[in-house]
Amino acid sequence: MVPAQYYLLLSAAVFCIGLFGVLTRDNALYFLMSVELMLNAANINFVAFSLFWGNLTGQTFALFVIALAAAEVAIGIGIILVLYRNFGSVSVTDAATMRW
Template sequence: MVPPQYYLVLAAAVFCIGVFGLLTRRNALLFLMSVELMLNAANINLVAFSQFWGNVTGQTFVLFTMALAAAEVAVGLGIILVLYRNFAGVDVTDATTMRW
């Protein structure tokens, strides 16, 4: 049996990687991947605590989080397609200039 501390350390590392990617990248696709990493870190925590306490509540919340992540990706890819069509790239700093 793996102690819950290992899962928490893994989730903290994955979350920190996601925050670092969100703060340092300018590519919209990498933004989406970083947000997905942060959501997966939360899912790891939910499953770890669910297993630790012996109930399935955390795993149920993980299913809702996965549905939320799928919807977020669908909306995000639509925004990225519009960004690419209007600015010929997916650099988010180009969108702040308001040039067509």
């Protein structure tokens, strides 16, 4: 069996790539993709420890995280659409206030 440290290193790398995207990009679509990377990093941990401990709770919970990610993308794309209509761009720095 592959040691758990390898899965954790992969998960940490994917999470930090997502965090890098969130911290450095202005485009809201990049934001969504980066958040998806971070959620999938958590999923890697869930599945890895589920396999490691022989308990199915992690794998089942990973399915729920995937469903939550789908819901988040649905809302996120709706927000991006409104952002594009009102500002003409999808840059998150343009929307600096809650009302416009």
